[in-house]
Amino acid sequence: MTKILVVEDDEQMGALIERGLEAEGYEIVRVGNGMDALIAINNNEFDLAAIDVMLPQMTGFEICRRIRDSGNTMPVLLLTARDTVDDRVFGLDSGADDYLTKPFAFLELTARVRALLRRQSMATPLSLELGNLAIDSRDLKVTVAGRSVSMSPKEVALLRLLCSRAGTTVDRTTILEEIWNGTEHIDPNIVDQYISYLRRKIDSAAAGMRIVTVRGSGYAVELVE
The missing domain is CATH 1.10.10.10 (Winged helix-like DNA-binding domain superfamily/Winged helix DNA-binding domain)
Known part of the structure; x- marks a missing residue:
C-alpha cells in the first residue's frame, strides 16, 4: 500500500486530509511538527510527503531541505496559504516537487498526489x-x-x-x-x-x-x- 506522510499542525485540517487520503486507499502517517516529521521519515519508507509550510519548530521549507540533504528523493508536496511567486520559488528551491495553496479543493489535492506518484513510478534513468x-x-x-x-x-x-x-x-x-x-x-x-x-x-x-x-x-x- 502506498504510504504518505502528512505534516500538519492544525488538528482539524490534518484530520481532514488524513481521512480523505485514507478513503483513496493510501496508508497515512500524520505528525504535527518538523522534528516528528524527520523522525518519521527516518523510521519509515514513504512514497510521498504532504507538508504544511507554517509549522512550529521548523518550517515546511526547512523540512524539505533536510529531506533532500539526506538524499531522500520521495516526492514532496508543500501546502500553504502563502501564494506569492517568491514563496513558490523558495519552496521549489527547497526541494519540493509541487506547491498547493490553501484553501484547496480536496479533489485537487488527490489529483496532485496521483500525478506525483505516477511521475515517480515512471521516472526515467537518473x-x-x-x-x-x-x-x-x-x-x-x-x-x-x-x-x-x-x-x-x-x-x-x-x-x-x-x-x-x-x-x-x-x-x-x-x-x-x-x-x-x-x-x-x-x-x-x-x-x-x-x-x-x-x-x-x-x-x-x-x-x-x-x-x-x-x-x-x-x-x-x-x-x-
Whole structure:
C-alpha cells in the first residue's frame, strides 16, 4: 500500500486530509511538527510527503531541505496559504516537487498526489551526459568537465529535461507540466528565471553545450564545439 506522510499542525485540517487520503486507499502517517516529521521519515519508507509550510519548530521549507540533504528523493508536496511567486520559488528551491495553496479543493489535492506518484513510478534513468556536462539526478549532482556545480533540485530537473531533449525545442508549457506539475497557480515567468539561473552557473565553453532561446517557442540545448 502506498504510504504518505502528512505534516500538519492544525488538528482539524490534518484530520481532514488524513481521512480523505485514507478513503483513496493510501496508508497515512500524520505528525504535527518538523522534528516528528524527520523522525518519521527516518523510521519509515514513504512514497510521498504532504507538508504544511507554517509549522512550529521548523518550517515546511526547512523540512524539505533536510529531506533532500539526506538524499531522500520521495516526492514532496508543500501546502500553504502563502501564494506569492517568491514563496513558490523558495519552496521549489527547497526541494519540493509541487506547491498547493490553501484553501484547496480536496479533489485537487488527490489529483496532485496521483500525478506525483505516477511521475515517480515512471521516472526515467537518473544519469545523463552531454558534452562535458554530467547530471546525476538521484544525488542531485551536476559536474562540468569534472567540476561540481551547485544547483537546487528544480535546477537539476530542468537542466536534465532540456539535455534529455537536446537539439529540440522544449516549450514553456511542457516545462511547467514536467517540472512544476502543471500551469495552474504557477507564474510562467518562473521558467525564464530558472533558465537564467542555469546560464549563470554553467560555463558553456567548458560544458560543450549551451541553452538557447527559441523566440516565441521555448528553449533548446545545443552542443558547442
